[in-house]
Amino acid sequence: MSKIAVIIDDYFEDSEYTEPVSVFRAKGHDIIHVGLEKGKTVKGKKEQTPVVIDESVDMVGADHFDALFIPGGYSPDQLRAHPGAVAFAREFMQKNKPVFSICHGPQLLISADVIQGRTLTGWTSIIQDIKNAGATFVDKSVVTDRNLVTSRNPNDLPDFIHAALEKLA
Amino acid sequence: MSKIAVIIDDYFEDSEYTEPVSVFRAKGHDIIHVGLEKGKTVKGKKEQTPVVIDESVDMVGADHFDALFIPGGYSPDQLRAHPGAVAFAREFMQKNKPVFSICHGPQLLISADVIQGRTLTGWTSIIQDIKNAGATFVDKSVVTDRNLVTSRNPNDLPDFIHAALEKLA
Numbered sequence: 001m002s003k004i005a006v007i008i009d010d011y012f013e014d015s016e017y018t019e020p021v022s023v024f025r026a027k028g029h030d031i032i033h034v035g036l037e038k039g040k041t042v043k044g045k046k047e048q049t050p051v052v053i054d055e056s057v058d059m060v061g062a063d064h065f066d067a068l069f070i071p072g073g074y075s076p077d078q079l080r081a082h083p084g085a086v087a088f089a090r091e092f093m094q095k096n097k098p099v100f101s102i103c104h105g106p107q108l109l110i111s112a113d114v115i116q117g118r119t120l121t122g123w124t125s126i127i128q129d130i131k132n133a134g135a136t137f138v139d140k141s142v143v144t145d146r147n148l149v150t151s152r153n154p155n156d157l158p159d160f161i162h163a164a165l166e167k168l169a
Numbered sequence: 170m171s172k173i174a175v176i177i178d179d180y181f182e183d184s185e186y187t188e189p190v191s192v193f194r195a196k197g198h199d200i201i202h203v204g205l206e207k208g209k210t211v212k213g214k215k216e217q218t219p220v221v222i223d224e225s226v227d228m229v230g231a232d233h234f235d236a237l238f239i240p241g242g243y244s245p246d247q248l249r250a251h252p253g254a255v256a257f258a259r260e261f262m263q264k265n266k267p268v269f270s271i272c273h274g275p276q277l278l279i280s281a282d283v284i285q286g287r288t289l290t291g292w293t294s295i296i297q298d299i300k301n302a303g304a305t306f307v308d309k310s311v312v313t314d315r316n317l318v319t320s321r322n323p324n325d326l327p328d329f330i331h332a333a334l335e336k337l338a
Contacts, residue, residue, distance in 0.1 A: 011243075044286055074180075077273075081294040104246075111297045125250040128280045132301035 001028045002168045004064035005092075007085060007108070008051055009035055013073030014044035015154045017051065020069060023161050029168060036082055036129060038111050045073045058084040062091035067168060072103020072123060072153075080111040090114055093147070098167040101149045102160055106130055119143060120150040170197045171235035171337045174261075176254060176277070177220055178204055182242030183213035183322045185271050186220065189238060192330050198337060203229060205251055214242045224255020225288045227253040231260035236337060241292060241322075249280040259283055262316070267336040271329055275299055288312060289319040 004024055008017065021031050035042060035053035042051050057079075061067070068089060070076060079085040090112035092099050101109060106122040107129065109115050116134030121143045130137045142151045142159040149167060151160035173193055177186065190200050204211060204222035211220050227250075229236070237258065239245060248254040259281035261268050270278060275291040276298070278284050285303030290312045299306045309330040311320045318336060320329035 004263065074246075074286075076248075077243075077294045080297075081292075107294070109292070110301070113297065123250075125246045125276070125280070128249075128282065129276075129298045129301065132279070132303075134301075 001030065003030045003032060003064070004067045004069050004168075005032050005034045005060070005065040005088075006059065006069045006071065007034045007079060007088065008042055008053075008071055009075045009078040010042045011045040011074035011078065012042070012049075012051075012071045013075075013103055013154065014047040014049045016073065017044065017071040018049060019157050020071075020100070020161050020164065024069075024168075027165060027168075032065065034088065036079070036085065041073075053070070057082070058138040061088070062095050062097055065092075065097070067098035068092040069099065069164070070099070070101040070105035070108055072105050074104065075155045076104045080108045086111045096147045098147050098149070098151045098165045099165070100139065100160070100167075102152055102156070106150065118148060119145040120148060121152050122150060123152055170199065172201060173236045173238055173337075174201050174203045174229070174234040174235070174257075175238045175240065176203045176226065176245040176248060176257065177211060177222075177240055178244045179211045180243035180247065181211070181218075181220075181240045182244075182272055182323065183216040183218045184326065185242065186213065186240040187218060188326050189240075189269070189330050189333065192334070193238075193337075196334060196337075201234065203257065205248070205254065211229045211244075212293050221257070226251070226257045230257070231264050231266055234261075236267035236269065237261040238333070239270045239274035239277055243273065245273045245276040249277050255280045259332070265316045267316050267318065267333070269318045269329070269333040269336075271325070272322055275319065288314040289317060289318060290321050291319060292321055301320040
């Protein structure tokens with residue numbers, strides 16, 4: 001079974017966190033919430049789903065985990081303002097560990113400068129940012145490019161979760 | 170006196186709207202709130218400041234106004250998902266009309282593909298997006314580049330408002 005780091009902060013899209021995590025746990029995977037401050041409770045944008053941060057992003061690295069999951073909403077925008085969160089995401093990409101990113105998740109990968117030449121999807125508002133970062137944007141429910149699995153929005157969750165599980169198998 | 174279009178949607182940064190608008194009005198300028206749906210009330214991110222949309226972005230153009238103001242917060246992210254809002258902002262830039270953008274405001278200009286070769290500032294989280302769009306990022310409280318006035322965050326509001334008023338004089 002895999003140890004999955006969920007990098008998360010306030011204003012995450014509730015369902016984009018709750019649904020994948022529920023399935024990952026049901027399949028026996030471990031979920032560790034990584035954020036800006038250990039012990040802090042962060043909340044979802046619409047339903048204020050509470051999530052307690054297990055580990056500070058500055059105290060862990062990709063070697064402690066098997067995969068990275070980046071839920072969407074405005075959480076990625078909050079995280080990408082912090083160099084430690086950007087470096088944490090970059091390490092997973094550099095080590096070719098599975099990275100699951102939905103909605104605004106690619107914003108964190110853009111700040112990490114790791115999507116040039118890659119193929120991915122994401123939420124409508126960040127299409128231009130994805131292209132400007134040197135990646136190829138594809139308008140599909142899920143895109144798998146080597147270690148990187150991306151989806152656009154909550155409607156894509158079934159396909160997103162299915163593709164992510166294949167990387168953990 | 171000038172007619173200023175304020176393009177705005179939910180989750181705007183309250184003070185980045187209220188403070189400039191208060192000064193613009195005190196100086197005698199007209200404020201017209203342009204958004205996705207005429208008559209809708211949009212609200213700020215932290216203080217839920219209510220703003221009623223005066224005009225739908227699809228029914229007006231830059232010719233109706235003397236300047237464009239883009240408050241920050243997550244309002245620009247909401248707006249840039251709509252082609253009409255992107256086209257509206259693009260028109261002000263193409264016609265060299267004054268554009269005032271603070272915090273996440275440049276996100277709308279990035280989607281409009283109008284900042285290549287320009288010099289500007291903005292909120293920390295979007296620095297990489299500004300650079301990837303072909304612009305020069307400067308870490309200053311206010312940057313004026315021809316018609317474009319930009320600032321980083323609420324702490325910059327006094328300098329931002331001062332520079333904006335100079336473009337309206």
